[in-house]
Amino acid sequence: MASGVGSVMETVHFEFEWERSDGIQGAELGTTWAAFRLMVGNECLTRVFDTHARTVRSSIFIPLYPLAEWIAWNWWSLLYEPYAHWLSKPRHYDRRHNMLFVCDGITMPSVEFRPIGKHVQVIWSPFQHPYQRIDYLGQGTAVVDHTQLMESLYALVESVCARLDQENITETSLLQGWKAIKESIDDPEESAFCQAVGVQGKDPYFLKQSEENNILQAAGMVPEKLHADFFHVASWNALSDQASLLFRDIRWIEQNPGNWKKLSLLRATMDAPNKNLMPWDQGYALARTMRTSLGCNGLKFSSLDEIGHILGGSANQLEQSTQHKEIFTGVEAVVGENRNASPGFVFKPRNRPENVIFTFCRAMCEYFFQPGSPSLILETNTETQKRNRAFAAEFLAPAELIRSRLAGRETTREEMDEIAYMMGVSSYVVAHQVQNHGLAVVRDDL
Numbered sequence: 001m002a003s004g005v006g007s008v009m010e011t012v013h014f015e016f017e018w019e020r021s022d023g024i025q026g027a028e029l030g031t032t033w034a035a036f037r038l039m040v041g042n043e044c045l046t047r048v049f050d051t052h053a054r055t056v057r058s059s060i061f062i063p064l065y066p067l068a069e070w071i072a073w074n075w076w077s078l079l080y081e082p083y084a085h086w087l088s089k090p091r092h093y094d095r096r097h098n099m100l101f102v103c104d105g106i107t108m109p110s111v112e113f114r115p116i117g118k119h120v121q122v123i124w125s126p127f128q129h130p131y132q133r134i135d136y137l138g139q140g141t142a143v144v145d146h147t148q149l150m151e152s153l154y155a156l157v158e159s160v161c162a163r164l165d166q167e168n169i170t171e172t173s174l175l176q177g178w179k180a181i182k183e184s185i186d187d188p189e190e191s192a193f194c195q196a197v198g199v200q201g202k203d204p205y206f207l208k209q210s211e212e213n214n215i216l217q218a219a220g221m222v223p224e225k226l227h228a229d230f231f232h233v234a235s236w237n238a239l240s241d242q243a244s245l246l247f248r249d250i251r252w253i254e255q256n257p258g259n260w261k262k263l264s265l266l267r268a269t270m271d272a273p274n275k276n277l278m279p280w281d282q283g284y285a286l287a288r289t290m291r292t293s294l295g296c297n298g299l300k301f302s303s304l305d306e307i308g309h310i311l312g313g314s315a316n317q318l319e320q321s322t323q324h325k326e327i328f329t330g331v332e333a334v335v336g337e338n339r340n341a342s343p344g345f346v347f348k349p350r351n352r353p354e355n356v357i358f359t360f361c362r363a364m365c366e367y368f369f370q371p372g373s374p375s376l377i378l379e380t381n382t383e384t385q386k387r388n389r390a391f392a393a394e395f396l397a398p399a400e401l402i403r404s405r406l407a408g409r410e411t412t413r414e415e416m417d418e419i420a421y422m423m424g425v426s427s428y429v430v431a432h433q434v435q436n437h438g439l440a441v442v443r444d445d446l
Contacts, residue, residue: 010041010142012122012149014156016064018163028174029063031167032160036062038111040142045109045124048134060134062106068160069174070102071153075181076198079150082232083114084330084380091201100127107132117279117383119143143278180205192227193219199232218243223250229376229384233330242328249327250374253336253344258321262312264341266293267368279383280436283365283390284399290368291395300424301396303353304360311364317342324349335363336374343367354426361392390436397425399437411440 014036021033037059038045044058071078074096083093095101099108110127113120122144127136157178164172184190184204196215197204207215215231218239222230226246234242270289273282291297294310301307308318321344327334334346345363350356359377365388366375378385397420405419411434413427420430434440 009119010043010122010144012144012152013039014152015039016156016159019061021063024063026063027167027169028065028164028172031169032064032068032163034062034064035059036064036067038109040122040124040144043124043138043140043142045111045136045138047137049137050134052133056137060107060109062108064156064160065164065172065174066102066106067099067108068157069177070099071157072174072177072181073203075153076194076204077201078113078115078153079120079146080115080195080198080228081201082116082199082380082382084233086330086379087201087233093201096201107134109136109138113149115146116143116381116386118146119278119383120146120149177205196227196231199228200234200236202236214239221247223374225370225373226376229378229380229382232380233376233378234328238328245328246334249323249334249346250336252323253321253334253346253374254338256321256338256342256344258313258317258338258342258344259340260311260313260317260321260342261340263343263367266290266311267341267371270368273369279387280390282369283387283392284394286365286368287391287394288398291398297398298401300422301357302424304357307357307360321345322347330379331376332359332379333363333377334374335366335377337367337372341371352426354424354429357424358392358396358426358429361395362388364395365391393425393429393433393436397423397429397433399433399439402430402433403437403439406434406440409440410443412443416442 015038016034016036019033019035021030024030024033036046046060047056047058048060049056077096081093081096083097087093094112097114098110098112100110102108107129109124111122111124113122120143122142125139129135157174161175161178164170164175184194193215194204196219197207218230218234219227221240221243230243230246231239270286274285277285296310299310301310304318305315308315313321321342323346325346327346327348332348335343337343343364345360347356347359347363350359362377363375366377366384369387375384377388401423402419405422407415413431416430416434417427420427423430431442434442
């Protein structure tokens, strides 16, 4: 769902002024000593309470070299590796995305950057530093533009490198590593390779030849538009095998004999998505348009057959164009189209009918948004997955229909469960519709 991510775009600014570094050991640290402030929109993420001086201030005093080095070491993952709950701990996600892990013992705020596509979610929380006698005070989330964040990070590292050069400090790991990164950024093929490695949480500059070969082999089997999604959820030790399985599923979809004329015609007549909307809002809008076009406002869908019928597909067509089989971890479904521009689906087996229907609708969303291209339905929270979850929720359980069934501006889990039962969806879907659309305040004490 799209919960926890707003639609208001903010900007990130790394602000600093060089300061005198009396008594600071290490040339790189002393040279880059600065008053540093991190701003996201109007929020100051470096606002601290100094427990020694008993004052609140917006800047911290740190050497910027370790921060620039952390940004450079983690560049490709920091900017391209989305968050996935089942991969977070085994891949040590926070080390590459949370500023707490900047080295050399300097104090930093708990700020995590989570790429979700064309945007990045920034999450910050209070943190009490055990040794520095300062408490970070802020808490919140924001959505920032990926390009704007990348430019801000780039400018910070460039400033630190220029400062080192100005002081004739040339033999540092930062300068060497940053030179390699800039060369990769300027080479489209090299950049694409580094991104594919980065989404796995790996460093593209320290790979074995066999690992490079596996990446390139997998990339050759998987359509380019799927590279980011595939490489994010695929197992590092099984890239070629999983790419081969995905290739077979896509080939089956392309060769299935389905012919959903009504559905393909409906897609052809749909307006292009409003680019000014956030992806999840695009999903909501498409769902409302489709329900109106299909004349199914107010209908409850209890099975795939019912949805297939509304979409112009017979039970036989649905069976011909659908497979249920185990895919690899993190993939809920694969969707694409055949030569008739009709969809084909490979679904992970699910026990609950409402979960099968929800995944089907998520896949249907990508059929409309990605014509001519296969798509992966994942457990992750990237923009694409938020969009298709929003579509599925609104198509199956329209917000206005839920609003009409709520007793008032406050609701309970029990009431939402009852509404979910009446609408034939999971309680999870209704709860998130209530939250995302601000339909009511959820009270557990009523």
